[in-house]
Amino acid sequence: MVAPRPYKLKCPCGYSKIVALKSDVLSPADLMAVSSTCPKCGKAMQKVPLGLFGQIFRMFQK
Numbered sequence: 001m002v003a004p005r006p007y008k009l010k011c012p013c014g015y016s017k018i019v020a021l022k023s024d025v026l027s028p029a030d031l032m033a034v035s036s037t038c039p040k041c042g043k044a045m046q047k048v049p050l051g052l053f054g055q056i057f058r059m060f061q062k
């Protein structure tokens with residue numbers, strides 16, 4: 001078993017957070033961290049792989 005890769009959760013309202021777990025054994029705090037519900041507006045956030053996010057960011061910089 002390997003640790004999950006970090007990813008970013010992004011909400012349409014502008015809120016975003018990076019989820020990086022140290023292992024695949026989830027503590028209650030980790031379960032809160034991986035929750036995809038936005039704490040600001042309550043909508044479902046979209047999972048964005050960090051690598052892909054970096055590529056998109058570079059595209060916008062051109």
Ligand SMILES: [Zn+2]
Nearest residue numbers: 011013038041
């Ligand atoms: Zn939101």
